[in-house]
Amino acid sequence: MSSLLRLPLGFRSFLLAATASCLLVACSTPSPSPDGSAAHAAALGTMGATAAELRDTALDNNRAYEFLESLVVEVGPRFAGTEGDRRAVVWAEAKLRELGFDRVYTEPVTVPAWVRGTAVAEIVSPYPQPMVAAALGGSVATPPGGLTAEVVRVTSLDEVDNLAEEETRGKIVFIDQRMERHRDGSGYGQTVPIRSLGAIRAAQRGAAAVLIRSVGTDDDRIAHTGAMRYSDEVTQIPAAALSNPDADTLALAIERAAGTDRKVTVHLELTTRRDPDQQSANVIGEVLGREKPEEIVLLACHLDSWDLGQGAVDDGAGCAIVTEAARLIAQLPERPRRTLRVVLFANEEFGLSGARAYAETHAEEISLHVGGMEADFGAGSVWAFESRVDEDQLPAIEAIAELLAPLGIEQGGNESRGGADLSPLRPQGLPIFGLYQDGTTYFDVHHTMNDTLAAVDREGLTQNVAAYVTVAYCVAEIEEPFRAPAN
Numbered sequence: 001m002s003s004l005l006r007l008p009l010g011f012r013s014f015l016l017a018a019t020a021s022c023l024l025v026a027c028s029t030p031s032p033s034p035d036g037s038a039a040h041a042a043a044l045g046t047m048g049a050t051a052a053e054l055r056d057t058a059l060d061n062n063r064a065y066e067f068l069e070s071l072v073v074e075v076g077p078r079f080a081g082t083e084g085d086r087r088a089v090v091w092a093e094a095k096l097r098e099l100g101f102d103r104v105y106t107e108p109v110t111v112p113a114w115v116r117g118t119a120v121a122e123i124v125s126p127y128p129q130p131m132v133a134a135a136l137g138g139s140v141a142t143p144p145g146g147l148t149a150e151v152v153r154v155t156s157l158d159e160v161d162n163l164a165e166e167e168t169r170g171k172i173v174f175i176d177q178r179m180e181r182h183r184d185g186s187g188y189g190q191t192v193p194i195r196s197l198g199a200i201r202a203a204q205r206g207a208a209a210v211l212i213r214s215v216g217t218d219d220d221r222i223a224h225t226g227a228m229r230y231s232d233e234v235t236q237i238p239a240a241a242l243s244n245p246d247a248d249t250l251a252l253a254i255e256r257a258a259g260t261d262r263k264v265t266v267h268l269e270l271t272t273r274r275d276p277d278q279q280s281a282n283v284i285g286e287v288l289g290r291e292k293p294e295e296i297v298l299l300a301c302h303l304d305s306w307d308l309g310q311g312a313v314d315d316g317a318g319c320a321i322v323t324e325a326a327r328l329i330a331q332l333p334e335r336p337r338r339t340l341r342v343v344l345f346a347n348e349e350f351g352l353s354g355a356r357a358y359a360e361t362h363a364e365e366i367s368l369h370v371g372g373m374e375a376d377f378g379a380g381s382v383w384a385f386e387s388r389v390d391e392d393q394l395p396a397i398e399a400i401a402e403l404l405a406p407l408g409i410e411q412g413g414n415e416s417r418g419g420a421d422l423s424p425l426r427p428q429g430l431p432i433f434g435l436y437q438d439g440t441t442y443f444d445v446h447h448t449m450n451d452t453l454a455a456v457d458r459e460g461l462t463q464n465v466a467a468y469v470t471v472a473y474c475v476a477e478i479e480e481p482f483r484a485p486a487n
Ligand SMILES: [Zn+2]
Pocket: 302, 314, 315, 348, 376
């Protein structure tokens, strides 16, 4: 138990407080238990013992954070198509070589290039004052010098659709829907349509521009960017997000002016532009399987970030987690049965270019992908383990879940969806292993200038590596490969 003493404080107290019999060492050599659950871990045999050792080794080192710090300090922001993006590819390829992967290579990916420029948003009347705003990713610019228009406030996309066109024509539609904070991040899915679809829906009502409340859970005076879409059917109008405090102020100004003859007008100026497409790359590192090197366990993250922050949380942390998990497995005296393939995907944020390119390039071997895991939700501790495998294989999943229990991880269902970068592969029958991270504070910094090293949960990062390495090793080593459910 000497390693226990060197664990980060949070884990130490968790482990010491745990009453379960399945503590670190006990897990690798299970004793019979009344509910028979230990029988599952025993069923994993030597593989289970090795996985438990990997898990404990992961808890005992700081390598993932060192990887992340190197990325953030030596590269920093790396939005698709920028100089930072190109430097990130060079950095990642060199880093994977340094870490001892068996094979390291890149695959070209064409990415769109969008340049943010500057964003100015201010209340002109009746209470003039500046606001903090950021253009949404992909937004067109305002006319030179900006536009000034009356603001119409709504609280949902449905309300946008219900606006009469005469109320909206030539005005700025302000969609004031606040994102809720939840551990599983479910508030994002509920709110993000205002960002992705707001410009289309406001343009359908004849609006000149759309402002949204930032899709984020903080009350900091920072705006959250993120991708948005246009439709060929309607005019492309400028779109920007206000910081949460500025959205509050604008809403209060509108409330105060209501019932008077004063109109709230806002000036908005965005100097965004589109440049020609650029070249980027998926960066790939492999730990080659000893028996079935052609069978692949895919470990995914994305190398690109938004331009406003450092991409430490999104998704530097994810890349640190999956890379370190694979590196630990590469340190074993013997390679696992199958190949671990770490893919640091290009351009997840602005159109999934890397994931689509991968699915095309590897179309012939998709059926040889026997498992996919993705880390793209920051560094908060993992709290649940879900799967997407053939029902007959659930006993093996239960056995793996038992290895995760000492990390405070519970077993979830068998409908894991994986993240965005796995989405093109999922419909093609990819078995998925989902580790659900605590996202309580993730959306405080998501897609903002506050996505920095300071926002990274260092203990959580370590626990993530322990969880990922445990599952990745078992999926790569288990005798019978996992299959997706038949349906
Ligand atoms: Zn991400």
